[in-house]
Amino acid sequence: MNQFGLFSLVVASIIYADGTFKNFKSEKIIQVGNTFENFQTKYLKSTSGSEFFANQQWNSYEPLPINKLYTENKPKIISSQRERKIKAVGPKIRIVISKKKKYDKVNIKLVKKDIVIDFFSTALSFSVPDKLKEAKFYPQTQKGIGDFFNQVSYTEYNYLINDIEEVKKEMNLNDWGLYLLISEVSKKIFTNEDERKLFSWFVLNKMGYSVRAGISKKHIILVFKTKQSVNYTLSYKINGDIFYVLDSKFDKDSVIYTYASDVPNADKAFDLSLDVLPNLELYIQSKDLVFKIDGKEYILVYKYNQNLIDFMATYPQVQSDVFLNAPLDDISYQSIGMSLKEYVDREKASIAINFVLHFVQNAFKYQSDMEQFKKEKFMFAQETLYYNKSDAEDRVSLFSYLIRKFFSFGVIGITYNNHMVAGLYIPLIGDGVVYKKRRYVIADPTYNNANLGQNIATYKVETPINFIMLKKGKRGIRF
Numbered sequence: 392m393n394q395f396g397l398f399s400l401v402v403a404s405i406i407y408a409d410g411t412f413k414n415f416k417s418e419k420i421i422q423v424g425n426t427f428e429n430f431q432t433k434y435l436k437s438t439s440g441s442e443f444f445a446n447q448q449w450n451s452y453e454p455l456p457i458n459k460l461y462t463e464n465k466p467k468i469i470s471s472q473r474e475r476k477i478k479a480v481g482p483k484i485r486i487v488i489s490k491k492k493k494y495d496k497v498n499i500k501l502v503k504k505d506i507v508i509d510f511f512s513t514a515l516s517f518s519v520p521d522k523l524k525e526a527k528f529y530p531q532t533q534k535g536i537g538d539f540f541n542q543v544s545y546t547e548y549n550y551l552i553n554d555i556e557e558v559k560k561e562m563n564l565n566d567w568g569l570y571l572l573i574s575e576v577s578k579k580i581f582t583n584e585d586e587r588k589l590f591s592w593f594v595l596n597k598m599g600y601s602v603r604a605g606i607s608k609k610h611i612i613l614v615f616k617t618k619q620s621v622n623y624t625l626s627y628k629i630n631g632d633i634f635y636v637l638d639s640k641f642d643k644d645s646v647i648y649t650y651a652s653d654v655p656n657a658d659k660a661f662d663l664s665l666d667v668l669p670n671l672e673l674y675i676q677s678k679d680l681v682f683k684i685d686g687k688e689y690i691l692v693y694k695y696n697q698n699l700i701d702f703m704a705t706y707p708q709v710q711s712d713v714f715l716n717a718p719l720d721d722i723s724y725q726s727i728g729m730s731l732k733e734y735v736d737r738e739k740a741s742i743a744i745n746f747v748l749h750f751v752q753n754a755f756k757y758q759s760d761m762e763q764f765k766k767e768k769f770m771f772a773q774e775t776l777y778y779n780k781s782d783a784e785d786r787v788s789l790f791s792y793l794i795r796k797f798f799s800f801g802v803i804g805i806t807y808n809n810h811m812v813a814g815l816y817i818p819l820i821g822d823g824v825v826y827k828k829r830r831y832v833i834a835d836p837t838y839n840n841a842n843l844g845q846n847i848a849t850y851k852v853e854t855p856i857n858f859i860m861l862k863k864g865k866r867g868i869r870f
Contacts (some may be wrong), residue, residue: 447651454627457625460806462856469847486732551594596654620710675694723776749834824855
């Protein structure tokens with residue numbers, strides 16, 4: 392193990408007397424090969440950014456055109472279909488619900504350190520190095536960015552980063568969760584918004600991420616190189632790569648002034664996928680989803696973790712497949728699955744799938760994001776169940792998850808100019824599309840009372856602008 396790794400273990404295993412680095416350094420430290428002073432010189436003082444930023448070429452960058460999910464405004468009203476029975480075909484369905492999992496609690500002991508934050512109902516403490524709060528963004532120019540970097544570099548920031556990395560691992564945070572965590576830490580250290588952003592930028596660079604700090608109208612703007620494209624936000628092409636603004640509100644014509652090259656050893660793209668959910672403190676809530684099919688009332692019980700809903704509410708509007716592939720948490724999966732099982736077990740496949748389709752159509756009111764949130768917001772399946780209102784892509788998110796999870800059919804997302812539907816790889820007669828030599832039957836979770844294979848007339852003659860291939864379930868059911 393290298394010296395840095397050993398020191399990380401030492402730091403992680405020692406409980407500080409009063410949480411300060413002054414007292415920590417006065418404790419007896421295990422010597423491994425070299426002295427602490429040599430360690431400090433190698434890992435801290437060598438990180439000064441003076442030379443790097445002095446040699447960088449700084450340029451102004453114009454924003455690129457905003458990415459959008461649709462090319463036209465969403466419809467304000469979606470038409471309804473007259474209820475009709477669907478022909479019963481396919482094998483009989485038997486929904487298998489995996490055994491109830493013992494939900495993991497966040498297992499982080501609150502050891503007294505310099506600062507404590509509340510992160511989605513979990514109290515977390517962090518060690519803050521001496522003089523870190525003295526770092527200032529001054530002057531408000533490129534020199535001020537370099538000066539801030541240098542000031543933080545000459546503190547013992549590694550211990551704070553170690554704390555952050557430990558929390559990331561324990562709470563199973565993806566890159567977006569990591570950024571939220573760092574942002575919350577920054578609020579406890581700095582009062583100035585620009586300095587908070589510069590602190591986040593510094594930490595992310597030290598953790599290997601390609602994040603640029605730039606200036607727009609004398610304020611700091613952070614831009615991220617990401618693995619996925621991001622909609623409805625500013626983006627810039629810098630040195631051949633696209634960088635996105637993920638958390639700031641700037642005018643759509645904001646020009647950014649920043650450097651061209653990555654900070655050394657910081658070239659990793661931000662991964663905004665959410666294939667595995669974060670391990671957040673449980674705050675369980677419940678609601679009944681009431682709907683009617685053929686005049687008969689049904690109820691599905693939805694249990695959820697409010698902390699997860701709050702986490703998802705912060706998410707950037709990343710490309711569609713991220714939302715469509717994200718899972719429900721275990722407690723929501725259990726509650727929804729058991730409710731569905733009661734209604735569709737032993738039904739023919741077409742009847743069972745159609746039931747799920749009508750559930751998504753009728754359990755929520757249709758409302759566009761601009762009306763509900765005053766901005767575009769693609770919802771995860773978890774959120775679609777939570778909110779009483781939703782629009783097309785939100786319902787496709789929920790419907791496609793239920794079909795893949797409980798029936799394991801192949802599903803695609805089909806995007807039109809202002810609407811989204813799902814396509815199922817099943818042998819049914821009806822409206823459909825061909826994608827990669829396979830025919831997918833249309834399932835529109837927004838077209839009230841429409842059965843499988845019924846598309847809104849407008850879209851029957853419209854060519855889709857995008858197809859989103861979704862991950863398959865583990866167990867296949869064949870007709």
